[in-house]
Amino acid sequence: MSNATAVLQLRGIHKKFPGVHALKGVDFTLRPGEIHALLGENGAGKSTLIKVMTGVYTRDGGDILLDGQPIFPASTGDAQALGISTVYQEVNLLPNLTVAHNIYLGREPKRWGLIDWKTINQRSRELLKNYDLDIDVTQPLSSYSIAVQQLIAIARGVDMSAKVLILDEPTASLDADEVQSLFRIMRSLKERGIGIVFVTHFLDQVYAVCDRITILRNAELVGEFEAATLTRPELVGHMLGKELAALEDRLHQTTSESAAAPALTLTQVGRPGTLEPVDLQVAQGEVVGLAGLLGSGRTELCRLIFGVDKKQSGTMVFQGKTIHLSSTKEAIDLGMGLCPEDRKHDGILGPLSIRENIILAQQIKQGWWRFIPRKQQNAIAEKYVKDINIATSDIEKPIEQLSGGNQQKVILARWLASNPSLLLLDEPTRGIDIGAHAEIIKLIRQLCEQGLSLIVASSELEELVAFSDKVVVLRDRRKVAELTGSDIQPDTIMRAIASA
Amino acid sequence: MVNRKFIPLIVTCCLFFLLFGIGSIQFESFGTSRVFFNLLTDNAFLIIAAVGMTFVILSGGIDLSVGAVIALTGVISSVLISQYNWHPLAVFPFVLLLGTGFGAAMGALIYFYKLQPFIVTLAGMFLARGLASVISEESIPITHEFYDAVSMFGFELPGGAWIGTSTIICLLVLIAAIVVAHYTRFGGRVYALGGDNNSAALMGVPLASTTISIYATSSFLATLSGIVYSFYTFSGYSLAAVGVELDAIAAVVIGGTLLTGGYGYVIGTLVGVLIMGVVQTYISFDGTLSSWWTKIVIGILLFCFIAMQRVLSRGR
Ligand SMILES: Nc1ncnc2c1ncn2[C@@H]1O[C@H](COP(=O)(O)OP(=O)(O)OP(=O)(O)O)[C@@H](O)[C@H]1O
Ligand SMILES: [Mg+2]
Numbered sequence: 001m002s003n004a005t006a007v008l009q010l011r012g013i014h015k016k017f018p019g020v021h022a023l024k025g026v027d028f029t030l031r032p033g034e035i036h037a038l039l040g041e042n043g044a045g046k047s048t049l050i051k052v053m054t055g056v057y058t059r060d061g062g063d064i065l066l067d068g069q070p071i072f073p074a075s076t077g078d079a080q081a082l083g084i085s086t087v088y089q090e091v092n093l094l095p096n097l098t099v100a101h102n103i104y105l106g107r108e109p110k111r112w113g114l115i116d117w118k119t120i121n122q123r124s125r126e127l128l129k130n131y132d133l134d135i136d137v138t139q140p141l142s143s144y145s146i147a148v149q150q151l152i153a154i155a156r157g158v159d160m161s162a163k164v165l166i167l168d169e170p171t172a173s174l175d176a177d178e179v180q181s182l183f184r185i186m187r188s189l190k191e192r193g194i195g196i197v198f199v200t201h202f203l204d205q206v207y208a209v210c211d212r213i214t215i216l217r218n219a220e221l222v223g224e225f226e227a228a229t230l231t232r233p234e235l236v237g238h239m240l241g242k243e244l245a246a247l248e249d250r251l252h253q254t255t256s257e258s259a260a261a262p263a264l265t266l267t268q269v270g271r272p273g274t275l276e277p278v279d280l281q282v283a284q285g286e287v288v289g290l291a292g293l294l295g296s297g298r299t300e301l302c303r304l305i306f307g308v309d310k311k312q313s314g315t316m317v318f319q320g321k322t323i324h325l326s327s328t329k330e331a332i333d334l335g336m337g338l339c340p341e342d343r344k345h346d347g348i349l350g351p352l353s354i355r356e357n358i359i360l361a362q363q364i365k366q367g368w369w370r371f372i373p374r375k376q377q378n379a380i381a382e383k384y385v386k387d388i389n390i391a392t393s394d395i396e397k398p399i400e401q402l403s404g405g406n407q408q409k410v411i412l413a414r415w416l417a418s419n420p421s422l423l424l425l426d427e428p429t430r431g432i433d434i435g436a437h438a439e440i441i442k443l444i445r446q447l448c449e450q451g452l453s454l455i456v457a458s459s460e461l462e463e464l465v466a467f468s469d470k471v472v473v474l475r476d477r478r479k480v481a482e483l484t485g486s487d488i489q490p491d492t493i494m495r496a497i498a499s500a
Numbered sequence: 501m502v503n504r505k506f507i508p509l510i511v512t513c514c515l516f517f518l519l520f521g522i523g524s525i526q527f528e529s530f531g532t533s534r535v536f537f538n539l540l541t542d543n544a545f546l547i548i549a550a551v552g553m554t555f556v557i558l559s560g561g562i563d564l565s566v567g568a569v570i571a572l573t574g575v576i577s578s579v580l581i582s583q584y585n586w587h588p589l590a591v592f593p594f595v596l597l598l599g600t601g602f603g604a605a606m607g608a609l610i611y612f613y614k615l616q617p618f619i620v621t622l623a624g625m626f627l628a629r630g631l632a633s634v635i636s637e638e639s640i641p642i643t644h645e646f647y648d649a650v651s652m653f654g655f656e657l658p659g660g661a662w663i664g665t666s667t668i669i670c671l672l673v674l675i676a677a678i679v680v681a682h683y684t685r686f687g688g689r690v691y692a693l694g695g696d697n698n699s700a701a702l703m704g705v706p707l708a709s710t711t712i713s714i715y716a717t718s719s720f721l722a723t724l725s726g727i728v729y730s731f732y733t734f735s736g737y738s739l740a741a742v743g744v745e746l747d748a749i750a751a752v753v754i755g756g757t758l759l760t761g762g763y764g765y766v767i768g769t770l771v772g773v774l775i776m777g778v779v780q781t782y783i784s785f786d787g788t789l790s791s792w793w794t795k796i797v798i799g800i801l802l803f804c805f806i807a808m809q810r811v812l813s814r815g816r
Pocket of ligand 2: 046047048089168403404405
């Protein structure tokens with residue numbers, strides 16, 4: 001294709017971090033009015049490429065052309081001024097500012113030279129309506145869930161986009177409806193001639209909106225393809241460099257359920273304003289999936305069980321004993337684990353190494369005075385790095401230097417390593433690539449055979465189907481259905497979520 | 501329902517009225533406009549310095565050089581006025597410029613070399629204090645008709661309260677600071693830095709210029725505070741205003757600003773200073789208590805406020 005038709009063109013981009021050559025001569029061409037998927041495994045270099053385009057990192061080689069002119073952005077601010085607007089992988093907004101201020105930070109409308117808050121609030125409200133979000137925009141951002149924050153970040157990015165819009169895994173914590181509204185908005189930007197770069201691990205989404213696809217593998221360009229002519233197995237093959245071993249379908253009800261002892265029984269457990277009373281039984285070795293839209297109460301239920309929030313009603317029986325948790329430490333001591341939804345704030349300890357992050361939960365459980373010997377720490381860390389393909393040069397690397405998906409794998413490993421008897425996973429595979437996804441499902445099934453009980457909250461129906469022996473559907477902070485056996489199918493779950 | 505974010509500010513205001521009320525009930529002449537405005541007059545220099553500190557703390561930093569800058573300002577001004585016969589109106593812009601440059605340099609060091617604000621401003625403190633002592637170890641008196649005019653200037657409010665030059669300057673600074681903090685882009689950037697440095701950068705906040713401006717502002721206000729301070733003392737002394745930076749930090753925290761940055765209001769700092777002033781006034785009215793009790797009470801208040809912040813931020 002000729003240069004004339006490209007709005008943004010990258011040629012031979014190199015980027016090196018100490019010990020890692022993260023981009024090796026990558027080319028990328030974005031045309032105006034197209035949606036261009038940027039795909040690759042965790043750690044392939046997608047986010048790095050984006051940060052090079054937007055001036056967060058300075059490139060170690062190569063050219064960037066915007067409308068045919070070479071550009072050298074030195075900061076996100078520069079890139080914005082050039083018409084490149086970006087929604088980075090993690091929610092990168094300011095928790096202390098109001099929602100409206102977050103949307104307009106750096107481009108606040110003014111009146112008489114002073115910031116016009118009334119206009120800011122009003123425009124933000126209208127902007128968020130496009131995403132079916134009706135919230136109080138004068139509250140601090142931190143009072144909203146990670147998914148809502150994600151939508152706010154998208155709203156900001158979209159509103160600022162002049163020539164190019166870059167979305168790095170924007171859909172990772174959104175559910176189907178929100179993804180649809182995002183797609184609607186992306187298509188309308190496309191009509192206006194804006195070029196969109198879209199990073200995701202959901203292949204359905206790639207085929208739903210993208211025109212072209214660029215694939216990276218191990219810091220190198222694999223190639224650029226037309227979405228219409230690239231089949232799904234070909235696409236996966238390019239990403240992984242090999243065929244994906246097909247996951248055999250799980251036979252639901254494999255274990256005779258009556259035989260398995262109940263691990264956790266909730267009777268009318270609730271908390272006014274957070275969750276209506278819920279009944280729930282989890283047998284030993286069983287996987288219970290929690291389905292529902294955003295804010296349906298999935299996260300809240302996990303938090304109640306784990307003692308983050310205290311239950312106000314009902315009884316909870318865990319391994320035959322009635323328990324009243326008042327802190328998460330007690331839950332951990334009893335053998336529970338919770339892998340939270342918001343990895344950036346509740347999960348990773350940025351400057352600590354992968355090893356330290358992995359052994360953390362186990363160390364807390366044992367108490368700090370019974371220090372885990374270094375050799376054992378190394379063994380545990382190395383086992384998980386191998387088992388779930390954490391892409392890293394070594395286990396002493398600070399976790400903040402890993403790619404987003406690999407950070408998520410480390411958090412997951414942390415809880416798996418603590419040998420819990422009941423594990424609660426809130427959106428466990430957010431941002432994890434399809435290859436690793438399969439590995440994780442396999443690993444979890446193994447653990448369940450050894451008696452681990454699992455509660456998984458997820459907005460990905462396919463994943464729930466793959467994991468679960470039982471699916472509990474929540475709506476409006478209330479349990480509305482419980483599906484077992486052959487009822488566990490994406491469309492049945494979908495119907496249960498949607499039915500009024 | 502009041503917005504959660506206003507809770508610390510509301511608590512601070514209530515506390516001020518409570519303390520003022522207690523004083524008024526106990527002592528006949530306590531609850532007067534005169535005592536109230538005296539709080540402003542006596543603490544004008546501290547309010548000005550603490551307002552600067554508010555910006556720094558809101559951005560997640562700290563400025564330990566404030567007291568030393570006040571002293572250095574006094575010394576340089578008094579030398580220029582008394583020994584070199586400069587007119588004060590020429591001296592003030594000169595020292596303000598110097599002060600601003602000093603702050604900007606600290607900000608630049610903090611940003612470009614990724615140094616801790618604590619260390620950089622500690623070094624700034626030693627530098628400024630040392631420089632002041634090198635210039636003169638003795639207190640240098642200022643005698644100039646302009647200073648006499650300044651101290652005469654003002655007007656009386658009904659009830660016998662006196663509004664002098666320092667009070668007027670301090671109120672102007674307050675108004676300007678409130679506008680800057682809450683109605684300009686710079687203000688938004690200060691809060692952004694305090695919220696999350698990394699995210700702020702990814703949202704296009706220019707970190708370099710913002711950091712430099714914040715410390716320049718703080719030192720500018722510290723210098724202004726030093727000028728106002730010289731209106732009280734009619735002199736410049738290298739050991740003046742020792743520990744004022746700590747009073748300023750205390751006022752900011754009692755005023756409801758989170759020490760880790762990102763949350764708080766300029767107006768809270770005013771109330772913070774007033775609370776400290778009220779405690780002091782109460783103790784001097786009482787007459788039997790040692791003035792060190794002021795420090796003890798402020799210490800206890802600080803503990804309480806930090807504990808409250810902890811509780812509130814956990815709920816977030
Ligand atoms: N700041 C950094 N310092 C050192 N290494 C880094 C840094 N950022 C990224 N890397 C390394 O660069 C490689 C590419 O990371 P990148 O974040 O671009 O991956 P990604 O394709 O976005 O993956 P994911 O799908 O998990 O988000 C990884 O090996 C990562 O460890
Ligand atoms: Mg990434």
